[in-house]
Amino acid sequence: MANGWSIIIGLVVVVVASVAAWFLSPKGETQTIWRSSLILSFASCYMMWAITLLAQLHPLIKPRRGDLTNHSAHES
Secondary structure, eight states: OOOTHHHHHHHHHHHHHHHHHHHHSOOSTTHHHHHHHHHHHHHHHHHHHHHHHHHHHSOSSOOOOSSOOOHHHHOO
C-alpha cells in the first residue's frame, strides 16, 4: 500500500532521470530541445502521478456504499 514516502521516492526518481537527461542528451543543434522535452515530460508525468495518488490517499468526498439499507426505516 502506498504511503507518504511514495511521493518523496517518486520525486527522487524523477530528479535522477532529469539529471541523466540533462547530461546524456545528444549533442548538436537540438540538444536544448531534447533536454527541455525530456525534463518537461518527466515533470509532467510525476505531477499527474502525484496528484492521482494523493487524490486516492485523501479523497475530498467520503465514498458511501450504495448496497446498505437504512435500518431505521425497517424497524417500524
